[in-house]
Amino acid sequence: MGMKDFAGRTFVPTLSRVVLGLAFSYAGYTKVLQNAEFNADQAAILVSYGVDVKPVDETPDVVPASYRQDSPDDQEDQESEQTAPDEETSSDAPPAGNPEGGYPALPEEVPVDDEVQDAPVETERSPDPGSETSPELPEDDTTSDGAPVDAADDAADAETPIVLDPDTMYTARGLHNITLMCHNVQQTRANPDDPAWDASIANIFGKHASKMAWAAGLTELVGGVLLLLGLFTWLWGLGLASTMVVAFWMTSLPMIANIDGGIFGVAIPGQFNTLYIQLAFFVMSFGLVFTGAGPISLDRVIFGRVKPSHVIDD
Numbered sequence: 462m463g464m465k466d467f468a469g470r471t472f473v474p475t476l477s478r479v480v481l482g483l484a485f486s487y488a489g490y491t492k493v494l495q496n497a498e499f500n501a502d503q504a505a506i507l508v509s510y511g512v513d514v515k516p517v518d519e520t521p522d523v524v525p526a527s528y529r530q531d532s533p534d535d536q537e538d539q540e541s542e543q544t545a546p547d548e549e550t551s552s553d554a555p556p557a558g559n560p561e562g563g564y565p566a567l568p569e570e571v572p573v574d575d576e577v578q579d580a581p582v583e584t585e586r587s588p589d590p591g592s593e594t595s596p597e598l599p600e601d602d603t604t605s606d607g608a609p610v611d612a613a614d615d616a617a618d619a620e621t622p623i624v625l626d627p628d629t630m631y632t633a634r635g636l637h638n639i640t641l642m643c644h645n646v647q648q649t650r651a652n653p654d655d656p657a658w659d660a661s662i663a664n665i666f667g668k669h670a671s672k673m674a675w676a677a678g679l680t681e682l683v684g685g686v687l688l689l690l691g692l693f694t695w696l697w698g699l700g701l702a703s704t705m706v707v708a709f710w711m712t713s714l715p716m717i718a719n720i721d722g723g724i725f726g727v728a729i730p731g732q733f734n735t736l737y738i739q740l741a742f743f744v745m746s747f748g749l750v751f752t753g754a755g756p757i758s759l760d761r762v763i764f765g766r767v768k769p770s771h772v773i774d775d
Contacts, residue, residue, distance in 0.1 A: 475755035482689030489682025643670035691758020698749030
């Protein structure tokens with residue numbers, strides 16, 4: 462085997478796998494396991510997709526007493542309070558009422574009159590049947606139209622729209638930025654002016670925006686980790702390449718269509734970086750489908766070395 466063949470089968474797939482694994486595992490971690498902040502309008506869209514959003518807690522953190530750093534003056538005051546004698550507790554005077562000290566004298570027994578002792582004890586009587594007070598009737602569990610009260614309350618809660626404070630920021634998983642992207646794709650590209658296939662895909666993305674976000678986040682997280690380990694490399698290379706195709710269609714393709722000169726007319730640094738990183742990651746991920754994981758991988762340990770098809774045994 463020549464040096465070129467060795468480098469092509471060893472260094473290129475190994476380096477590609479490590480770079481992609483680090484990039485996608487970190488991207489998936491920030492999407493799946495970390496939260497992002499959204500404004501009220503974005504949070505309202507996420508709530509419409511069934512996403513659980515929570516307001517940002519702006520309450521200042523409470524520092525435990527064991528971690529507080531008191532000033533020297535405060536420490537001296539605390540020490541003086543602890544060392545100051547307590548006049549009330551240190552008094553040697555015996556308690557009042559008992560000059561000999563010890564426990565205070567008990568009060569003398571008061572005699573009880575026999576008539577008071579034999580008097581009957583009055584108890585509460587039940588109301589007479591003819592009295593003005595009547596027993597309380599059980600509350601009616603139905604509304605005026607005969608529907609159960611609980612069902613009516615549930616229906617009222619379901620019809621009540623969720624109102625979000627426009628001045629409050631809300632948090633949700635970072636992957637729901639993709640949910641918003643899918644929603645925007647449906648709003649901007651699912652129209653009769655676009656090709657039928659493009660509008661159909663945009664409608665699908667809009668209807669299942671939250672599921673698409675979870676699929677992208679888990680693919681990046683799990684695929685990135687398994688690429689680092691070199692396990693099922695061809696499968697996850699194909700999955701991550703597909704993710705880059707979808708990302709390119711959602712973000713970079715509309716940008717290219719609206720710029721004079723197409724792909725060569727992108728001059729804004731942020732757009733330029735997004736465009737070419739997507740292309741580079743697609744090429745590297747799709748290349749792993751054919752090159753494999755390389756010699757330092759779990760694929761080589763578990764499945765062994767795959768002999769190239771052009772090698773002929775003597």
